[in-house]
Amino acid sequence: MRYLGYASTFTLLTIIGAATNATAGEVNLYTSNSEDAVALVLDAVAEQAPDIKINVIGGGSGSLLRRIEAEQSAPVADLFWSSGFSTLAGFSNLFTAYESPEADSLLPALQTESAPWTGTNTHVTVIMVNSDVLDGEAPQTWEALMDKRWAGQVTMADPANSSSSYAQLYGIYQLYGEEGVRNLADIVELQGSTSGVYKAVAQGEYPLGMTMEYAAQRYIHGGQDDISMIYPTDGTFLSPEGMALIKNGPNSEEAKQVYDLLLSQNLQEQLFDLTFRRPSRADLDDAIANSGLPLMEDINIIEVDETEAGEQRDYLLELWADARG
Template sequence: MKQLIALAAGLALSGLTAPLAQAATTLTVYTALEADQVKEYKEAFEKANPDIEIRFVRESTGIITAKLLSEKNNPQADAVWGLAATSLMILDQQGMLQPYAPKGVDKLSPEFVDKAKPPKWTGMDVWAATICFNTVEAAKKNLPKPESWADLAKPAYKGQIVMPHPASSGTGYLDVSAWLQMMGEKKGWDYMDKLHANMAQYVHSGSKPCKMAAAGEYPIGISFEYRGAQLKEKGAPIDLIYPKEGLGWDLEATAIIKGSKKLAAAQKLADFSVSLPAMRLYEKNYAVLAMPGVTKPNPFIPADYAQRLSKNNFAWAAKQREAILREWSRRYESKAEPKS
């Protein structure tokens, strides 16, 4: 026994003992990505960066945005991976983002990258408004198929529509922002007054209205394109309608939170988020990506989808967000889904 102890001591002194395994860096990442995306994105990043482990905090866009703002003076997140660009613009206005040009950012379309040098955020993909229309339930109720946003305000659809709450959901906010930009503020609010009369409920998720329509709970759900395409591909009796006036939309994007004590790891996340392997992950869910030439045709999303996106002043949408949500809540909160 004494000989073994002496041998171990000698090995230690000579530096021949096996080094202790270095603990992985834990990176706290806030996201509004859909829950079914988070696992795959995490696995891909950690495979490429085995010395870093992601701890995701996931919620809907509005909730994550509010959480980040409430933590401004004591940041808990190191980075954001998958949040609306309009939300990141609000954080930038508050001085909360760390400038960084990820490796490979030059391969992205310039309009999908923050104009600051170096940029405060980098885009990933586009998601846009879509109406999920349950043809079976609509036939039972003799409801015509809508073709436009204007159609949804018709009395025939009273109590038949669900949409996301804009304070909770980025999808809900891009709808409201787009209507105000497309129609002008007065006509936009007049339109939403009429739409409110037909609304069954405002729910706290961008994907939930399409899921509810697919399940037959309501015939019409205002949601976004890729969730609708996924549900239709699985056999849901829904048609996807892309209103002819134009589609409200936003960018999902990545940013580093200023003050992160794990800056090097957060920069690796930003690097990965703009890489081709990451874009191939995004491509499974989105029809327009920040990196050109990666997307493939989707049978349920029109080939001219990008041309159907409405003109979107992101800076205006970010600056006016608080005032718009305050007015929206004053008018329409009575039909909001109870928060769980």
């Protein structure tokens, strides 16, 4: 299946489509990013690296990583963009380390020198609110959100398939332990994808959603007056995302060029202006401030050990499944 409307020299394949091994001068990019973000990258590659053709295989991060795992005896993908660090940790054997010349310009927490991936952006978890269907005052903390009065009125993505949702689950676990996980399981209704959460809240199917700052901001910026977001005062969580070269990918040298481009200042600023995803570079604070979003220093952020989050993934997902019944 092909999507039209992107740069004419590129092909966008969905996860449904069959991918073929990239030939010289091509890169097979597996990505969970939005179509408009992908289109921007394709245009940038067309301008700055016109000899490279990109085949894009899109889908959820969990599905794509499992696909890469299934293909590891004969890799098809060259580059994966992107998923949360804690999720990537469970698939680290699929990747090969690459020291990009752009890495020194990144925020220290997103350089991941000991891991075979590099941070591309970071998400801030928020409570997205639709005031048109909200009954009463919106909860200002995670603890208040987990009150039984909100049962069936809160939605989140399935943590087994969404790296950002797993980061939310791990954050709740870190703040409130097993009891918090079980309380959360009692009140939320799950969506099959990350995008399903903010779409459901925006459409008024739920008054509250656990989602990412950038997603809610796109509706606010677009003029949907009933949408707002809350940064919980008991602390919220970051979900840094990274990209990685696939081990033994068929065109690693071309993939490195695309990798460097994705970390470049110009493209990261363009992606932020388009998507509101906080960039991994340390030199874009002015762009963030001008967007109307708070600076990170003004948000109560709970520090998360991404290595530990990755190591506890299986345990926490089993706990979650048991709590959901």
